[in-house]
Amino acid sequence: MNAKSTRELEAQRAVLLRQLRRAGPAIEGSPAMVPRKCGSATCECAHGVVKHHAMILCKKVAGRSVATYVPKEMWEQVREWNQEHKRLKKVLKEMSALNEQIIRQHVQDKRQEQAVRKSLSVLPLQKGPSIP
Numbered sequence: 369m370n371a372k373s374t375r376e377l378e379a380q381r382a383v384l385l386r387q388l389r390r391a392g393p394a395i396e397g398s399p400a401m402v403p404r405k406c407g408s409a410t411c412e413c414a415h416g417v418v419k420h421h422a423m424i425l426c427k428k429v430a431g432r433s434v435a436t437y438v439p440k441e442m443w444e445q446v447r448e449w450n451q452e453h454k455r456l457k458k459v460l461k462e463m464s465a466l467n468e469q470i471i472r473q474h475v476q477d478k479r480q481e482q483a484v485r486k487s488l489s490v491l492p493l494q495k496g497p498s499i500p
């Protein structure tokens with residue numbers, strides 16, 4: 369793997385930060401359409417025919433599935449919020465991976481710097497100011 373310089377990594381991170389600054393409303397969960405009964409006794413749905421749907425947004429809370437009912441007039445909005453949540457999650461994940469690389473690069477740079485310093489200190493000393 370060809371390691372990127374810290375400067376390159378920071379430039380990539382700046383792009384991600386700009387993407388985060390453009391964040392809109394976001395909501396976690398998996399949207400699902402489930403059959404719904406309208407309540408009318410004369411409707412086909414009362415006899416098991418699937419005619420209506422409800423939207424729910426499911427997520428896991430402490431290992432249990434929790435659903436939020438979404439009213440029809442909010443379906444489109446909630447789909448957009450949910451897309452935004454996915455986008456932000458991806459950006460955050462990339463940001464985290466980049467910062468891990470920045471940490472590793474920092475450690476590597478420091479090691480290299482120390483190695484250079486060490487190799488300089490073993491050079492035969494010439495007359496002149498001494499290196500502390």
Ligand SMILES: [Zn+2]
Nearest residue numbers: 406411413419
């Ligand atoms: Zn019905």
